[in-house]
Amino acid sequence: MAYWNEELETLPWQAVERWQAAQLAAALGRIRGTSALYARLHAGLPEAPRLATLADLQALPFTFKDDLRAAQEACDDALPFGQNQAVPRERVVQVVASSGTTGRPLYFAMTQADTQACADAIANVWFTAGLRPGDIVAHLVGLPMVAGGLPYADGFRRLGATLCWLGGFPTERILREMRHLRVTAMLSTTSFALHLSEQWAAAGRETGKPSHLNTVLGGGEPGMQQREVRTRITAGLGLQHVRDSMGLGDVMPSMWSECEAEDGMHFNAQRYVAVELIQPDSGDPVAWQEGATGEAVYTTFAREAMPVVRYRSRDHVQVVAMRCACGRTSPRMRCIGRTDDMLIYKGMNLFPSALRDLVGTQFAGRAAPLLRIWKASADQVRFDDPIPVEFETETALDAGAADALSREIEDLTRARLQVRIAVTLVAPGALPRSMYKQSLVAVRPEPKVLP
Ligand SMILES: [Zn+2]
Numbered sequence: 001m002a003y004w005n006e007e008l009e010t011l012p013w014q015a016v017e018r019w020q021a022a023q024l025a026a027a028l029g030r031i032r033g034t035s036a037l038y039a040r041l042h043a044g045l046p047e048a049p050r051l052a053t054l055a056d057l058q059a060l061p062f063t064f065k066d067d068l069r070a071a072q073e074a075c076d077d078a079l080p081f082g083q084n085q086a087v088p089r090e091r092v093v094q095v096v097a098s099s100g101t102t103g104r105p106l107y108f109a110m111t112q113a114d115t116q117a118c119a120d121a122i123a124n125v126w127f128t129a130g131l132r133p134g135d136i137v138a139h140l141v142g143l144p145m146v147a148g149g150l151p152y153a154d155g156f157r158r159l160g161a162t163l164c165w166l167g168g169f170p171t172e173r174i175l176r177e178m179r180h181l182r183v184t185a186m187l188s189t190t191s192f193a194l195h196l197s198e199q200w201a202a203a204g205r206e207t208g209k210p211s212h213l214n215t216v217l218g219g220g221e222p223g224m225q226q227r228e229v230r231t232r233i234t235a236g237l238g239l240q241h242v243r244d245s246m247g248l249g250d251v252m253p254s255m256w257s258e259c260e261a262e263d264g265m266h267f268n269a270q271r272y273v274a275v276e277l278i279q280p281d282s283g284d285p286v287a288w289q290e291g292a293t294g295e296a297v298y299t300t301f302a303r304e305a306m307p308v309v310r311y312r313s314r315d316h317v318q319v320v321a322m323r324c325a326c327g328r329t330s331p332r333m334r335c336i337g338r339t340d341d342m343l344i345y346k347g348m349n350l351f352p353s354a355l356r357d358l359v360g361t362q363f364a365g366r367a368a369p370l371l372r373i374w375k376a377s378a379d380q381v382r383f384d385d386p387i388p389v390e391f392e393t394e395t396a397l398d399a400g401a402a403d404a405l406s407r408e409i410e411d412l413t414r415a416r417l418q419v420r421i422a423v424t425l426v427a428p429g430a431l432p433r434s435m436y437k438q439s440l441v442a443v444r445p446e447p448k449v450l451p
Contacts, residue, residue, distance in 0.1 A: 004268075008270050024301040036071075037067065038307070045059070057276060062283065065250070069106065081107060091305070093111060097146050098147055122158070122253065122254045125257040126245075130215060131156075131185055131215065133161060137217075140174065140189075148219055152187060167188075179207045186215070187217040188220075189218070189220045190223035191221060191370070198429075216233055222244075230242050248298065250313075251311055255268060255269035263320055265333055265334070271302070275298055278295050290321050292319045293336065337351025355413065358416055373388065374441075375443050386410070387422065388424065391426070393426070396428070397425065409421075
């Protein structure tokens with residue numbers, strides 16, 4: 001078996017899109033008839049718009065996160081999930097919390113069919129990433145309710161791998177049990193994989209057990225595709241196979257993953273979700289072609305409990321290629337950053353992940369691809385002074401060497417990203433490592449006022 005879903009994964013992409021448009025055409029009446037949100041958003045539009053290709057979706061309005069938020073708040077006893085709850089309460093079998101960076105998180109209800117569709121799509125993601133039945137997977141996300149929790153676990157089981165849910169235990173226990181249980185693969189965020197890789201060899205000496213680990217699956221946080229990050233993980237864990245994946249809790253917890261080419265992520269959710277690329281400012285469509293950049297927009301034509309139509313992901317992506325040696329026909333892309341994370345220095349946009357990638361590639365061996373940007377307040381986006389950033393050094397440096405390296409990073413950032421930053425270097429291991437999502441941005445604590 002070379003593919004999880006050979007027919008859809010190898011069909012020419014335009015044919016896949018035509019098939020998806022037909023699925024949506026068939027589902028649209030039900031979506032508008034059962035979701036008060038879509039009854040409202042699509043009010044006044046033709047009852048049966050022409051949906052022969054995905055390009056025809058332009059006739060439909062976008063759905064924004066704020067629409068979902070407002071719909072969630074308009075809840076009552078019959079509709080605890082609000083105005084986008086498209087099935088009776090009795091049919092909901094699971095709730096998934098999508099990450100809320102500010103305010104109350106969004107919650108997604110799922111029917112039995114939704115959980116099965118989700119497990120199948122995510123199994124496709126893991127299969128593309130190289131996981132196979134027989135693998136013993138350490139699932140290192142600690143919270144079952146989040147998108148990366150139970151839905152990922154269901155994907156592992158649907159694929160036929162052995163789910164070994166170690167997420168949530170203390171790191172020492174994870175390190176020890178991964179060896180005792182002969183774990184062959186692990187799923188974690190980039191930052192937690194880096195954290196484990198720093199302690200992996202010591203855990204081996206302590207337990208006296210050899211490692212069976214050969215595969216690392218990244219999810220929940222970008223960065224795993226970066227060469228320097230990969231090198232640290234492969235060296236620390238003593239393996240070669242590192243694959244990234246990406247999804248969106250509001251749509252489908254995982255939809256994209258790297259194949260053996262390890263060069264951009266394929267779209268693997270084509271059986272349940274359609275994806276468009278748009279120009280974020282104008283909303284105009286962007287054609288899928290090598291090098292194109294835009295925001296990913298998703299439509300769930302198969303989801304029962306909480307459908308989304310033309311949902312703005314706020315994920316900015318770049319198309320790596322439209323064909324692949326693996327035979328999959330779906331686009332391959334790289335995530336450039338999220339609108340939500342974007343900072344502005346004197347009119348220039350800065351994605352924190354772009355800064356991490358720059359330092360990771362240009363200062364490998366000197367500065368670690370770990371950083372923390374300090375904001376004055378949670379809602380600060382604009383900076384008029386150089387943006388304060390902490391980087392970890394790879395080795396302890398004296399004051400003179402640290403100063404010189406700081407200046408080099410600042411100069412290269414200005415030259416490459418047209419943004420001024422003020423670098424502070426901190427000792428190896430000084431920045432926090434998180435088990436789930438590592439925020440690259442932090443709010444500077446108020447200085448303590450002495451009594
Ligand atoms: Zn491929």
